[in-house]
Amino acid sequence: MIHPIPSGTRDVLPDEMRELRQISDALRKGFEDHGYGELYTPALEYEEVLSRADLAEAAPAYRTFDETGAALALRSDMTVPIARVAATRYPTAELPLRFCYLAHCYRRVRPQRGQSRELLQAGIELIGAPAPEGTVEALTVLCRTLDRAGLKDYRIGLGDASLFGTLMDRLSVPEALRAPLLQALSQRDFVALQRLLREADLPAASSEVLLETAQLRGGLEVLEHASGPVAEAVSGMREVGARLPADVAARIIFDLGLLRSIGYYTGAVFEVYDPAAGAPLGGGGRYDELLGRFGRGLPAVGFALSVERLHIALAGEERGTGAMLA
Amino acid sequence: MSGADAATGAGGRTAESHLIVAVPRGALFRGALDTLDRLGLDTQEMRSNDRKLLFESIGTLRQTAGEGETQVGAITMRPSDVPTYVEAGAADLGVTGKDVLLEQVGRDGGAGGRDVYELLDLHFGECTMVLATAAGENAAGEHPAQEALRRLGVMRVATKYPRIALSHMEQTGRQAEIVEVKGSVELAPLTGLAEAIVDLTATGNTLRENGLLVREEIVRCTARLIANPVAHKLKAAAIEDLVGRLREG
Numbered sequence: 114m115i116h117p118i119p120s121g122t123r124d125v126l127p128d129e130m131r132e133l134r135q136i137s138d139a140l141r142k143g144f145e146d147h148g149y150g151e152l153y154t155p156a157l158e159y160e161e162v163l164s165r166a167d168l169a170e171a172a173p174a175y176r177t178f179d180e181t182g183a184a185l186a187l188r189s190d191m192t193v194p195i196a197r198v199a200a201t202r203y204p205t206a207e208l209p210l211r212f213c214y215l216a217h218c219y220r221r222v223r224p225q226r227g228q229s230r231e232l233l234q235a236g237i238e239l240i241g242a243p244a245p246e247g248t249v250e251a252l253t254v255l256c257r258t259l260d261r262a263g264l265k266d267y268r269i270g271l272g273d274a275s276l277f278g279t280l281m282d283r284l285s286v287p288e289a290l291r292a293p294l295l296q297a298l299s300q301r302d303f304v305a306l307q308r309l310l311r312e313a314d315l316p317a318a319s320s321e322v323l324l325e326t327a328q329l330r331g332g333l334e335v336l337e338h339a340s341g342p343v344a345e346a347v348s349g350m351r352e353v354g355a356r357l358p359a360d361v362a363a364r365i366i367f368d369l370g371l372l373r374s375i376g377y378y379t380g381a382v383f384e385v386y387d388p389a390a391g392a393p394l395g396g397g398g399r400y401d402e403l404l405g406r407f408g409r410g411l412p413a414v415g416f417a418l419s420v421e422r423l424h425i426a427l428a429g430e431e432r433g434t435g436a437m438l439a
Numbered sequence: 440m441s442g443a444d445a446a447t448g449a450g451g452r453t454a455e456s457h458l459i460v461a462v463p464r465g466a467l468f469r470g471a472l473d474t475l476d477r478l479g480l481d482t483q484e485m486r487s488n489d490r491k492l493l494f495e496s497i498g499t500l501r502q503t504a505g506e507g508e509t510q511v512g513a514i515t516m517r518p519s520d521v522p523t524y525v526e527a528g529a530a531d532l533g534v535t536g537k538d539v540l541l542e543q544v545g546r547d548g549g550a551g552g553r554d555v556y557e558l559l560d561l562h563f564g565e566c567t568m569v570l571a572t573a574a575g576e577n578a579a580g581e582h583p584a585q586e587a588l589r590r591l592g593v594m595r596v597a598t599k600y601p602r603i604a605l606s607h608m609e610q611t612g613r614q615a616e617i618v619e620v621k622g623s624v625e626l627a628p629l630t631g632l633a634e635a636i637v638d639l640t641a642t643g644n645t646l647r648e649n650g651l652l653v654r655e656e657i658v659r660c661t662a663r664l665i666a667n668p669v670a671h672k673l674k675a676a677a678i679e680d681l682v683g684r685l686r687e688g
Contacts, residue, residue, distance in 0.1 A: 223544055226527065270672050301556040304663060330675050366672050386669045388455075391528020392554065393669065 121222065121230030129424075133233075136262055136427065137215050137420055140235045143258030144213035147250075149237045151213050154194040160184040165406045166193045167376030174221035174230075187219035190375070192400065192415055195238045200407035208241030208411070215420070227392060227422040236397065236417035243412040244399060245352040248381045251397065251414045252353070256361045259385070262423065265430055267387045267394070269364050270330070271353070272371025274378040274398060276346045280326060283342035284319040298327055299372045330368040343369075353381055377403045385418065389429025394422045456677050457510045458670075461525055461533035463518035464489075467662050470563035471534040478684055480511055492516070502680040509677040519543070522553040522665065531670035532678070536564060537660035538639055542600050556671050558682055559664040566641040568603060570596070570655040573628045582654055583628070584635035588613055596635045597627030604637035607657045625649040 118124065125133065141151060163173050163186050173186035188194055191214045199210055215235045222228050237254055239247050252269065259267055277298065281291055290313050297305040306327060310320040326343055329335050336351050350367060357365065366386075373382045373396060382398035397416025404411040462471045462485070472482040480498035484491070493514050500509040514530055522543055525533040533555075543553050572584045579586070584594040593614040598604040601619045608615035618633050625645060627633040639660065640646055643653060664685065666678060 268673060301554075301668065304557050304560045307560075328679070330672060366675070368672060384672075386672050388669075388673055391526065391667055391669055 119230070121224035121228075123229065132428075133420060133424060136424055137233075137235060139262040140258055140418070140420070141213070141215060143261040144235075144237055144254065147211070147237075147254045147257070149211040149213035149239075149254070151215070152195070152198065153214065153216060154188070154191070154198060156187055156217065156219070157185045158188055158194060158197075160186040162197055163188060163193055166196070166403055168193070169376035170374040171220060173219070175219050189220050190218050190417065191216050191234060191236060192238060192377070192403070192417070195240075195415075196400075196403050196413070197407050199238075199240045199411070199413075200404055200409040204409060209247070210240040211237070212240070213237045227390065227419065227425050229421060233420040234395075234417040235420050235423075236395070236415060238413060238415035240404065240413040241411045242414065243401070244349060244380050244414075245356055247412065247414045248353045248399060249356045251416060252365075252383065253358060253361050255383075255385070255397075255416055256364055259418075259423075262427070264387060264423065264427060266389070267364065267385055267426070268366050269361075270366045270368040270371050270384045270386060270393075271350060272368045272382050273347070273349050273380060274373065274382045275349070275380055276326075276369060277323075277372075279346040280323065280342055283345065284315070284322065286315065286319070286323075287313075290315075294323070295372075298370065299374065303327065327370040330366055330370065332365075333362075333367065335367045335369070349380055373398060381414070383416065387426040387430070390422055390426040392422065394426055395419050455674050456507055457512070458532055458674060458677055458681065459530045460511060460513045461521045461530035461535075462513050462515050463521050463534060463536075464515050465518045467518060467534060467536060467564045468515075470561070470662055474534065474561055474563070474685065475511075475513070477688075478511075478681065482513075485513060485515065500680065500684075502676065503683065504680065505676065507676055507680075509680060511681075522555060525555050525665050525667050526553045528667045528669055531667055531674060532558075532681070533665045534561065534662055535665055536566075537658070537663055538566075538568060538600065538603070540663065540665070541568075541658065541660075542602050544602070553665075554668060556666040556668060557663050558666050558678075559685055561662040561664055561685070564662040565659065566639050566661075567659050568600065568637065568639055568657040569646075569653045570607070570635055570637050570657060571628075571640075571646050571651045571653050572635045574650050574652045582652070584654070587634045594635055595633035596637055597624050597633035598637040599624060600637055600639070603657065607637065607655075625651060 160176060168189060171189045173189045175187040177185050179185055195212055203210055217231050218234050219231055222230055239251055293309055297309060307324060310324055333354055336347050336354060339347050371382055377400045378398040379401045380399035384393040384396035386393055395416060395418035399414045401412040404413055472485060475482050482497060485494055495512045497511055497513050502509060519539055521533040521535040522539060524530040572582045576582055577586050588594045593616050595616045595618055596604050597618040597620050601617045605617050624636045624638045627636055629649060671678060
């Protein structure tokens, strides 16, 4: 007899569970060693709480009602619940606050490899530490923890969520054109981007700057070669880059076109890539305005890793094969 | 190990300068191979051997900037599989029609499409997604689908592209019943299965031969170069070099 489980969920049996446990233990130890205390929050929250954040594509997908008729939702990330905790339980605590978690989150995704609707996330939130120092700390903890987990060939893509806003301000891009341009960028559709720019009534030089910037990525030289309005827009990335320890800096790919699908990011954003996996293992960024929506305005930064994808990447590196190692 | 070693890959692997391109068999096959030829790659074997699927090396490109070299391999497959291979990272780059990209479901199940970069319009394989019905109008000057919509409240649309058809009907504010068929869509309005079809046409010949008329143009489609989002970062130099060459013609 077959008793199915919901699409996008799965059972984890002992052999896999042992390996997952080993990875999550290494991550937890890495976070704790950097002074991040583990916490846990309820998987179910009031929908009204979760909707205070601009989660965009990662908006909660599963809802239910409690016995009083209040709308509940399964959390889609841990950043919003931790923002709630920080604002309500630590209203006067000394800063910065350092939290870590290993917890399941729930999203509506198309089930495929490394893509579960119930996904185990491991991450940190550093609250009350502004850019650039806070960002540098988060990136450093990220690399040191991945090292501890045994991942070898990973790289970190580093971008800035405010970059295109700044750039479009400086180039006086008309308001009506901004949303479509950002949409093409977030859909990674350079063909649409090029068409929009060609059809728009912009000076050719401005169009070129926008199109080129969207595709600029590489080492520190990418920032050094930036000039004019782009140089100004990357000043935040430059400040972070200059303060990174050498071993962390060597992992960084500066990526001016990097955008994350979650809407609450305000500054630096980053993603973790490994040649043994075809999709990012996780990512994060600065969310300096999110805490304010819960009543205590504080700058903050954090990241989350998918433990399942990290496992796939580790297994791929071990075999010397994987998405791009073959 | 240090991060600097990570940049070149462990154990002397040259993964960062090795690109795998997914090439669709079918209507876009020759155009895709011509594109690879223009880059100076050798597609002779791909053209002559239609049973082989994996071509480990079809040549090496000396990168224009710097002194790097890009080794290029290719895999061939059914056209609608190209985004699947590229999204999963089993291929770094792929050639696929815009129609395929529009029709496939995104990672988040939403309208975002496949999680791939759309890098370049390759300007071949041009065709148009159209809505067509049987020729002729009623006394009120309506074509069959318009009449069905007015009198029955819904038009039935047969198509191989249910997502594109549905989103076109939604965007134009009309109720439709989408009937998915796998082939010979032209048959549907002739037999009363549906009043209209949404299909891809290059010349319009098949439509005309079956007495159908194009009523609406939905979107023009050409071949696109797509990239896996991780390869786009980790193999940036190799991919930018290749895109730059294609852009210059």
